[in-house]
Amino acid sequence: MxxxxxxxxxxxxxxxxxxxxxxKIAFAYLKNIADAExxxxxxxxxxxxxxxxFENSEHEKAWLIRTTINKSKNMLKTGWFKSRNPVPEDLSYLPKEENDVLQAVLALDKKYRIPIHLHYYEGYSIQEIAVILQSKPATVGTWxxxxxxxxxxKIGGLEDEEICL
Amino acid sequence: MKKSVYKSAMSRVKTSENFKEETYQKVISEMEKTSQTNQINQKESLKMEKAKRKTLTGWTVGIAACAVLSVSLFAMNQQAPTINNPNPSEVATKPPTLGKVAVNIDGVISEVSEDGKSFKIGDLWVEVTDKTELGSKEPTAVKPSEELLGKEFKVGNIVSGFTSQDISTGKVAADVIYNNIAPQKDDTANPPTTGKAVVNIEGEITEVSENGQSFKVGDLWVTVTPETGLGIQGPTAAEPSEELLGKEFKVGNIVSGFTSEDVSTGKVNATRIYNNIAPQK
Structure with a gap:
């Protein structure tokens, strides 16, 4: 206690x-910084x-991310969120390459978007992502x-890249 | 896509500069609210406990009262059948323990005959004969004492008795003389109903302690302790009134009392406070 x-x-x-x-994980989910905050x-x-x-700081971080994802999902389900027509987040201040990549990721279905964010931004392995998303590692690998x-x-690349397990 | 591009892009996404501070303030205010709510809840639960306790006490008292009533009723009903109906003749022979006697001679003797056998009460001459009974023969009557039933009938005695004769004739023979009480002879024989109380605390209060339990009379500090008696004791003492024995000791009050301690020490505990009179406004 x-x-x-x-x-x-x-x-x-x-x-x-x-x-x-x-x-950032909430932004990846909701595509809006204000909502994410x-x-x-x-x-x-x-x-x-x-x-x-918590057992350790990693456990604490995983709990916070898991809770953020759940709350983002809840927000997506709310009537007011569905009914509104938000202006897309202005990311024009980013360099073009970064902007293109970010827009491409945000355009993905969320079941692919979140694992990609957790892997490419947070550096989590498939096993770790599977724990956070409470899914099977194979499923996460497929996503x-x-x-x-x-x-x-859309943007090319990734051919030689390996996903860290 | 290279890992570094996405990470770099996401890292560059602008967030509110004061997000941390705002969130922290919100968290703090939420903590305060929570603690207040907890306090209120604790108070409420305390109130609930008290209310429950009161309810419980009420029920207990109620049930106890019902139990006592039930037992009483049961006991009364148990006793009822055992009462033997007394024989009417027994009732007649056993008079009640309280009763009245017939009195038609009652008053102060104003005149006594020379032989001392007759006396006058009001306009009635009463003769005491050999048949006249002295004292009440009732079973519950106390034994006549010399004080209540004097042997001699003297002027000024208070007499009560009964005659079966017609008192309107102005002269009757007494059947019974219940009392023949001599008047109080001498006032000096009985001590006066006045008395003195020992007083060694007396005067006007000039100073009172902060707690109000001590006061100064002259050079003497007097402390009123829980052991201090209040009021005047004794058979002739009047009931202490608020006027004569005020509850608060105030500067200007006139106080009298007694202490068994040495007043020369300058500080004593009062054994008794007789009076604590507020000055006339």
Whole structure:
């Protein structure tokens, strides 16, 4: 059990260490920074309310990412989110190559998009992604392969690249 | 796609600069809310506990009262059949333990005959004959004492008795003399109903301690302890009134009392406070 001081400190530390990862995974899901930040904030409030006990910092990060994904899914399901017609996030400030790659990934179906994000941005292996997404490693491997194939068709590359298991 | 391109692109995506701080503030305020809610919940649960306890106490008292009533009723019903209906003749022979006697001679003797056998009460001359009974013969009557039934009938005695004769004739023979009480002879024989109480604390309060339990009279600090008696004791003492024995000791009050301790020490505990009178406003 945490006391309020410890909880306070652990939330602050998690904010410093993992807030960017959480916003980015939520952004990969929702394609909107404002929504992504809102989701990340909710996750931290959940963290405060549940104050879960973690085995290590990796466990803590995985929990935060898993919770961010769940909350992003929930937001996607909400009526107001479905009914709105958001302006696409302006990423024109990014270099062209990066912008193209990012837009191509965001255009993927989310079942491919999230494993690709977790692998290419967070550096998780298929096994780790399978744990986070609560899926079989083979399924995750298939999603990654198909996602890369689609991306290859769009932007080329990836032929010699190996997915780290 | 190269890993580094996607990672670089995602890293460059702009997020709110003050996200961390805002989130942190939100988390802190949420923590405060939670702690307040917990406190309220604790209070509520405490209230609930108290309410439950009150309910429980109420039920307990109610059930206990019902039990007592039930036992009483049961006991009364148990006793009822065992009561023997007394024989009417027994009732007649056993009078009740309380009763009245017929009195038609009652008053103060204003005149006594020379032989001392007759006396006058009001306009009625009453003669005491050999047949006159002295004292009540009722079974519950107390034995007549010399004080209540004097042997001699004297002027001023208070007499009560009964005659079966017609008192309107102005002269009757007494059947019974219940009382013949001599008046109180001398006031000096009985001590006066006044008394003195020992007083060694007396005067006006000039100072009172912060807790109100000590006061200063002259040079003497007097402390009123839980052992201190309040009011005047004794058979002739009047019931202490709020006016004569105020609850608070205030500067200006007139106080009298007694202490068994040495007043020369300058500080004593009062054994008894007789009066604590507020000054006239």
């Amino acid at each position: 945490y006391n309020s001081y410890e909880l306070n400190e652990s939330v602050r530390r998690a904010l410093d260490l993992y807030s960017q990862s959480m916003i 809102e989701v990340a904030q909710e996750v931290f409030l959940t963290y405060l309310q549940k104050h879960p006990v 990654l392969a198909r996602g890369r194939l689609i991306l290859k068709e």
